[in-house]
Amino acid sequence: MTAGLPFNIPFLAVVALISIGLFIILTQRNLIKLVMGIVIMESGVNLFLVSLGYRTGGIVPIFTHAPEGVMVLPVPQALTLTSIVIGVATTALMLSLIMLTYRHTGDIDAEKSRRLKG
Amino acid sequence: MASLSTWSPIVLVVAFLILAAVAYFFRSRGEPRYKEGTAQTQVFLAGEEAPEPDKRHIRAHNMYWGFFQALKRYYETTMNAHTGIINDYIIWFTSVVAITAVIVFIAGMV
Amino acid sequence: MDSLVTHSSILAIAIPLLAAFIVPLVSKVGDKARNTVVIGALALAEFLVIILARDIYLNGLHVYTLGAAATDLTIPEHYMVPVRIILEVDAMSVFMGIITTTISLAGAIYSISFMKEETGGDRFYTLLLLLAVGMLGLVFTGDMFNFFVFLEILSISGAALAAFRTRFGDATEGGFKYIVISAVGALVVLFAVGILYSQYNLLSIAALAQAIQYTALDKIALALLVVALAMKLASVPLHMWAPDTYSVAPAGTTPMIYVASQACLYGLFRVLFSLYGVSLDTLTIGWVVIILGVLSMFVGVTMAVHQSDIKRLMAYHAISQSGYMLLGIGVGLAVLADPQALASYGREAISGGIFHIINNALYKGLLFLTAEALFFALGTRDLNKMGGMFRNMKYTAIFFIIGALAISGVPPFNGFTSKLMIYESVYNFSPVLAVIAMLVSILTLASFTKAFQSAFTGPALPQHDNVREVPKPMLIGMGILAVAIVFFSLFPSLVVDTIVTPATDALIDQAGYIGAVMGGA
Numbered sequence: 001m002t003a004g005l006p007f008n009i010p011f012l013a014v015v016a017l018i019s020i021g022l023f024i025i026l027t028q029r030n031l032i033k034l035v036m037g038i039v040i041m042e043s044g045v046n047l048f049l050v051s052l053g054y055r056t057g058g059i060v061p062i063f064t065h066a067p068e069g070v071m072v073l074p075v076p077q078a079l080t081l082t083s084i085v086i087g088v089a090t091t092a093l094m095l096s097l098i099m100l101t102y103r104h105t106g107d108i109d110a111e112k113s114r115r116l117k118g
Numbered sequence: 119m120a121s122l123s124t125w126s127p128i129v130l131v132v133a134f135l136i137l138a139a140v141a142y143f144f145r146s147r148g149e150p151r152y153k154e155g156t157a158q159t160q161v162f163l164a165g166e167e168a169p170e171p172d173k174r175h176i177r178a179h180n181m182y183w184g185f186f187q188a189l190k191r192y193y194e195t196t197m198n199a200h201t202g203i204i205n206d207y208i209i210w211f212t213s214v215v216a217i218t219a220v221i222v223f224i225a226g227m228v
Numbered sequence: 229m230d231s232l233v234t235h236s237s238i239l240a241i242a243i244p245l246l247a248a249f250i251v252p253l254v255s256k257v258g259d260k261a262r263n264t265v266v267i268g269a270l271a272l273a274e275f276l277v278i279i280l281a282r283d284i285y286l287n288g289l290h291v292y293t294l295g296a297a298a299t300d301l302t303i304p305e306h307y308m309v310p311v312r313i314i315l316e317v318d319a320m321s322v323f324m325g326i327i328t329t330t331i332s333l334a335g336a337i338y339s340i341s342f343m344k345e346e347t348g349g350d351r352f353y354t355l356l357l358l359l360a361v362g363m364l365g366l367v368f369t370g371d372m373f374n375f376f377v378f379l380e381i382l383s384i385s386g387a388a389l390a391a392f393r394t395r396f397g398d399a400t401e402g403g404f405k406y407i408v409i410s411a412v413g414a415l416v417v418l419f420a421v422g423i424l425y426s427q428y429n430l431l432s433i434a435a436l437a438q439a440i441q442y443t444a445l446d447k448i449a450l451a452l453l454v455v456a457l458a459m460k461l462a463s464v465p466l467h468m469w470a471p472d473t474y475s476v477a478p479a480g481t482t483p484m485i486y487v488a489s490q491a492c493l494y495g496l497f498r499v500l501f502s503l504y505g506v507s508l509d510t511l512t513i514g515w516v517v518i519i520l521g522v523l524s525m526f527v528g529v530t531m532a533v534h535q536s537d538i539k540r541l542m543a544y545h546a547i548s549q550s551g552y553m554l555l556g557i558g559v560g561l562a563v564l565a566d567p568q569a570l571a572s573y574g575r576e577a578i579s580g581g582i583f584h585i586i587n588n589a590l591y592k593g594l595l596f597l598t599a600e601a602l603f604f605a606l607g608t609r610d611l612n613k614m615g616g617m618f619r620n621m622k623y624t625a626i627f628f629i630i631g632a633l634a635i636s637g638v639p640p641f642n643g644f645t646s647k648l649m650i651y652e653s654v655y656n657f658s659p660v661l662a663v664i665a666m667l668v669s670i671l672t673l674a675s676f677t678k679a680f681q682s683a684f685t686g687p688a689l690p691q692h693d694n695v696r697e698v699p700k701p702m703l704i705g706m707g708i709l710a711v712a713i714v715f716f717s718l719f720p721s722l723v724v725d726t727i728v729t730p731a732t733d734a735l736i737d738q739a740g741y742i743g744a745v746m747g748g749a
Contacts, residue, residue: 018419042415045418048419048422049418052426090384093387094407094408097404101397101400101401104397105397114202118202125721127717175686175687176682177612177682178611178678178679181681182678192530193530196530204405204408207466207469210468211455211459214465221516222509222513222516223447226447
């Protein structure tokens with residue numbers, strides 16, 4: 001995939017996703033958009049973990065009847081699965097708390113729905 | 119630990135108990151005969167009328183007024199920095215990461 | 229008994245985890261059965277941690293490989309590096325383990341009477357047990373990705389507990405801020421773990437510590453890890469989520485969420501001392517940690533004096549006391565490469581910081597519980613509405629006095645002993661820092677005098693005439709911590725020699741940490 005190309009596309013995609021996610025978290029006041037930014041950043045980090053394991057010309061890491069050649073590393077794939085599941089749980093919790101905040105304050109703007117400051 | 123070999127809390131506790139015994143002795147020599155309900159058991163404010171308990175108790179936001187007046191500029195800046203908006207918290211985080219990375223790299227090059 | 233000691237580290241994590249998922253079933257039987265299961269699981273975990281501690285102080289580091297034929301077979305045959313998840317428990321880990329289980333037990337006992345008023349009790353106890361599991365797993369693990377997983381477990385359960393009383397608007401806001409901060413921080417930790425993995429193909433902390441060279445990518449990973457963990461432990465300027473979250477968490481769980489932050493402090497020290505160790509530029513990183521500590525101390529206490537909400541006041545003091553620990557251990561880190569300074573005052577600074585962790589967990593836990601007792605009795609957290617409570621709530625007032633004197637560093641309490649160690653050693657490093665630390669101590673006493681005067685002394689207010697003392701389980705929970713404070717105050721040398729000095733030695737000794745897993749290879 002990266003052979004023959006002058007730059008490493010997966011890592012460029014990771015940088016793009018993480019910076020877009022970070023930009024959204026820093027500037028968007030709407031709480032739902034903030035959660036979307038966190039999810040985009042999580043996707044960027046998961047893509048980073050998976051693309052770490054790639055070896056050029058590698059094959060699927062399954063031992064049974066494996067042909068000769070270098071295998072892609074399976075450990076980052078396991079780490080990414082764990083991370084995706086944790087991301088789902090975190091997103092579910094964040095979205096349910098936003099729902100409750102809307103019920104209490106009638107607003108999902110980060111500035112207008114805050115009660116605690118100082 | 120070098121500093122803890124000389125520290126002995128038992129001495130302090132014994133000293134406190136002795137002083138507490140002395141204070142109790144002095145208190146027990148007070149006036150035992152007084153009449154309840156007369157002016158002898160009411161609050162004395164230098165001859166002024168004592169207000170209701172609700173108005174007499176000094177509230178929390180009135181304490182240390184002089185201290186807060188002296189540091190007014192510091193407190194205004196800091197209280198304004200604590201906005202309560204979640205995006206500002208992440209802005210602080212990103213700036214501190216950037217500053218720390220710069221410090222670590224510069225210290226490595228020097 | 230021997231096999232119990234060998235398997236105690238994984239059992240201490242597994243038993244509360246099992247209990248967490250059995251609690252919804254048991255609560256169908258009744259409330260008493262549920263409370264028994266919860267308290268029983270946490271008491272059993274504490275017993276296991278204590279026998280593990282005894283074994284570590286006698287025999288050294290304890291390593292447990294998950295899934296291997298024998299528990300100390302860390303590197304399988306024909307392999308050069310460990311491939312399984314390894315729990316590596318040294319004296320510092322078990323020190324944090326003791327703190328975690330004690331505070332979880334006190335919090336669970338305290339919550340019994342609180343949960344009579346609330347619904348959803350089985351979910352509350354599931355979350356409480358999961359929080360205890362997350363904290364214990366974080367301090368016992370020897371693997372970087374496992375560290376990330378337990379960090380997320382404790383963040384999610386902590387945020388759900390903080391937002392538990394959903395009928396209050398500010399509770400959901402506090403929980404939301406905590407989960408956003410934790411999600412961003414944990415993502416950055418995962419990114420840093422990915423960077424380290426990409427260079428060395430290793431996840432185990434001991435193996436990474438042996439292989440690490442301080443390349444540019446390692447420097448980036450270090451900056452990301454240090455600042456993300458500093459945000460999780462609420463050090464200034466990343467602390468602004470902490471007052472919002474600690475002030476709204478329900479009874480008994482605020483000390484646990486606070487000790488979860490201290491577990492992240494332990495994670496920071498593990499990364500700095502055992503993962504990077506002597507390969508880092510210790511003077512620079514030490515000064516970064518010292519600056520974070522001094523800022524935390526000063527901004528924390530000046531904001532605390534200004535507050536009128538009693539739990540926010542306690543939360544700002546929690547931030548300020550974390551600054552003392554960062555200061556002590558930052559000084560120790562800064563002189564790590566200089567053996568003469570390390571022997572003369574560096575060790576004492578690190579010991580002071582570590583001793584302050586346990587003292588702080590005790591008296592800060594007690595103060596949070598007394599603040600929650602005031603909220604339970606009066607229905608308000610606003611100090612402007614309280615007054616004259618000493619007549620109605622004598623025991624709470626006495627516990628408050630013990631906690632307030634301990635946190636201000638007044639002799640003979642235990643706060644004074646750990647602060648004395650920090651002042652003396654930091655003075656040798658740089659006198660200005662010791663002066664700032666003492667000033668912060670005076671301001672701490674000032675703010676607690678203000679809180680005591682507003683809440684407890686003063687005339688009997690007519691609107692609080694029928695306020696009674698809080699129920700017995702709450703008093704027992706507070707009493708456990710108060711008795712521990714008094715014990716630590718009367719025998720400081722005993723505590724330091726038994727618990728703190730082995731932890732200091734284990735933290736400084738990176739070679740021992742590596743050797744236990746890599747087998748001297």
